[in-house]
Amino acid sequence: MPAKIFPSLLFLVIEAALIAVAALVGGPAWTGMMVLAVLAEVAAGSQLTGLAWLAAASGWLVAAAVSQNRELFFPFAIALAAVMACRVRRRSLAAATIAAAVGVVVFLAIRLAQQATWQVLFTEAVVAGGILLVIVAGCRWLPERPWATGLLMAxxxxxxxxxxSL
Known part of the structure; x- marks a missing residue:
């Protein structure tokens, strides 16, 4: 029995740490984005490898904090959208598409709440939409392997x- 409890406990500790890092470094909006990604991981089966990719995506949060460059939240959000899509694609390509689209829409909603200009929002939406197509194509043609998730996220x-730069 204890052998089965340890992975679940470890999963909870890691997900709490990821959410705490997002809260400390990114604030409420980006914490919400991380919570969304953790929920996608739970829906995908609560695997530690999925959390490892979320931890890797958090590197963008750290880079944003260290460089004091808030623009780096965009690659963070897109990395999370890619991981969410890869993790739920086992259900279907439609689920992967929806997961990635939700990630992009949440990012744009955050930017709208941050009062980004319409010109900036339009540019971010076009770029994010193009990347969304890349994510969906990757989910369609790459194998369901951890390395493929990492490749697509990166x-x-x-x-x-x-x-x-646009």
């Missing part, structure tokens, strides 16, 4: 970072 967040 590529999508790199595209978001590159999109910051």
């Amino acid at each position: 590529f999508a967040s790199a595209l978001a970072y590159a999109g910051l």
Whole structure:
């Protein structure tokens, strides 16, 4: 019995740590984004490997804090959207598409609440929409393997970072 409790307890501790890091570094809005990603992981089966990818995505939060560059929340949000899509695609490609789209919509809602200008919102929406297509294509054609999740997360967040120059 204790052998079965340890992975569940470890999962809870790690997810609480991820949410705490998001709260300390990103504040309420980005904490909400992390909670959404954790919920997607729970829906996907509560695997520690899924949390590892969320921890990797949190590197963007740390980079934003260290550099004091708030723009780095965009690659963070896109990385989470990619991980959410990859983790729920076992259910269906439609579920993966919805998960990624929800991540993008939540990001845009956060930016709207932060009073981003319409020009900035439009640019972010176009870039995020293009990356959403890349995420869905990756979910469609890449195998369901941890390395594929990491590859898609890294590529999508790199595209978001590159999109910051627009």
